[in-house]
Amino acid sequence: MISSDIIFGIFFIFQTCIGFMGNSLLFTLYMYTFLILPHKKKPxxxxxxxxxxxxxxxxxxxxxxxxxxxxxxxxxxxxxxCKTVLYIQRVTRSISLCTTALQSTFQAVTITPSDHKWAWLKKKISTFIQPSLLFFWTINMAIYSVIILKTVASRNTTEGGIGYYTASCKSSAYDQQTSSIFLSTVFIRDLFFLSLMTCNSIYMVNILFRHHRKAQHIRSTIQSSQSSPENKATHVILILVSCFVFFYWTNTFFTVYLVYLAKKNYHLEKFSNFFSSCYPTICSFFLIKNENRIPG
Structure with a gap:
């Protein structure tokens, strides 16, 4: 009989390989566009x-x-x-949160009607992208610098206690003041970007509904064909935001529970790790589906 660890391992192999290949393909496409085909570059x-x-x-x-x-x-x-692995895990997960929120904001501004009071942002939104991304990397690298101080290799695989444990590493609990500052900072950051994604999603759904209702009255083939690429991109982003929020809260629940668990639970830890990697894998497929520069 196949053990649960082997089953988890098979799932992790498929998830990691497929997701990594999908994201690598997209990243290569964007780099190729930036360097070789700058005329096809999109903001x-x-x-x-x-x-x-x-x-x-x-x-x-x-x-x-x-x-x-x-x-x-x-x-x-x-x-x-251990410090490097856990640090990169935390920072890149946070970058996914911030960039998904930025992507939804960009799309919300893009589909804003020209007569809307926020329409002036359409011409300026592109200039905010690179400074925003630089800020995201800087602030998240600073937030998780505490991991460098508290993470060490785990020599005893059976040890437990309050803290975050993996098969090879452990991150011990912080003192009360550091823990309060760290958790408050992470909570405020996450609440802000999740709220931003939610507001953008509600706004985009409203725009799509109004456009659909207007198209039913006008029945204009030209108008529908002109707006379809934007509508398609908006639908993809709405799906990505929904997936991110679902997997984010699921993984957050598991992580908090594991931190305060007196005895390690490796199966629950594997569930948490699996859910935390679902969004990066799924994200690449939706982006590839929406990318018309990939043949086929």
Missing amino acids: VDVILAHLTLANALTLIFRGVPNIMSSFGIKLEMSDTG
């Missing part, structure tokens, strides 16, 4: 390049340790290795 490509890079890194730095531990391969890491 949103910069956002998507950062998103696919973050997704690919998340899948590798989460997937490989999960695969090895599932198949019983002891992953010996030094303290520096």
